[in-house]
Amino acid sequence: MTREITLNDLMEAHEKKERVLVDVRSPGEFEEGSIPGSINIPVFDNEERAEIGTIYKQVGQEQAKARGLEIFSAKLPVFVEQLKALDAPISVFCWRGGMRSKAAATFTDFMGLDVNRLTGGIRTYRQWVVQALEDYEFSAQLLVLNGYTGSGKTAILRKLQEENEPVLDLEGYAGHRGSIFGQIGLVPNNQKKFDSLLITDLRRFKDSPYLLMEGESRRIGRVHMPDFLFEKKERAPQIFVKLPIDVRVQNILDDYHPDESKDAFLEAFSRIERRMHTPVAKDIRDHLEAGEFREAFKMLLVHYYDPRYEHSISRHEERNDVVIEAETLEEAYLKVKETLAQYTVKK
Known part of the structure; x- marks a missing residue:
């Protein structure tokens, strides 16, 4: 069971420099916009994400999950080492707080790192930004x-x-x-x-x-x-x-x-x-x-x-x-x- 963190708690911890924010989406998604101050350590690169998306549309969800697990498993040792190198408590997030951030948090938590994931992902953050500017x-x-x-x-x-x-x-x-x-x-x-x-x-x-x-x-x-x-x-x-x-x-x-x-x-x-x-x-x-x-x-x-x-x-x-x-x-x-x-x- 992965630990989760709410957006309010994450923002407070980030502003106090208590946690490092890691966006595990693809580099292309990261470039489109992320939480300021976060770093990008992707679960899938742009091509891998596109491949999994194609499998999901043309074959099905289970096959897409299986291919995603195959890709991530191969790069897991390097991924864990990248997070270890941050030498700090970590909060990971993806688009909706789904498969990518859950997999990243689960495997790295198993390796003994202090990792949690953002509830609702960056979509929740984007909604908060819009409301915060309006208010x-x-x-x-x-x-x-x-x-x-x-x-x-x-x-x-x-x-x-x-x-x-x-x-x-x-x-x-x-x-x-x-x-x-x-x-x-x-x-x-x-x-x-x-x-x-x-x-x-x-x-x-x-x-x-x-x-x-x-x-x-x-x-x-x-x-x-x-x-x-x-x-x-x-x-x-x-x-x-x-x-x-x-x-x-x-x-x-x-x-x-x-x-x-x-x-x-x-x-x-x-x-x-x-x-x-x-x-x-x-x-x-x-x-x-x-x-x-x-x-x-x-x-x-x-x-x-x-x-x-x-x-x-x-x-x-x-x-x-x-x-x-x-x-x-x-x-x-x-x-x-x-x-x-x-x-x-x-x-």
């Missing part, structure tokens, strides 16, 4: 870091993250930078992954006096920001960063490394080319094709991105939000930190 209520002050394209907002947020500041890294959750070029060099996440990462950090920062996020649009790459967060963002105080245009261009070059993805930039540019005046668009395309990215990005900022921000800037200034003017990214970062200091005491 979430802010107790912290939400602050929004905004600014022209290339103002180093993401770099500032990542540096604050390194200092354990309460940052909601929406672009990181989405695997996308939020612009027309935002997917270049990244692997975009699906909504399941985005939601899981978001609620994990919302819970992690539940006692923080403030939360800081970037001024994203409702859609970020392949995912959508939850309504409650988007509406809160629209009303939240803004910290608006202004940097010289040449500094912004350099920030973009440092972030995107366009010389490594020239074709991807040309393909992405084709999606906005028609929205621009023809002579300007042609000049930008010529620069991109010639690998003259500094010139291309400067023209994109002046003729495309900056005009789209003008209305936003005037709205922020009318609301008396904080506007930070700096000559370098480092100076902007330090001024953002000074601004955040006034929110460190929870009211």
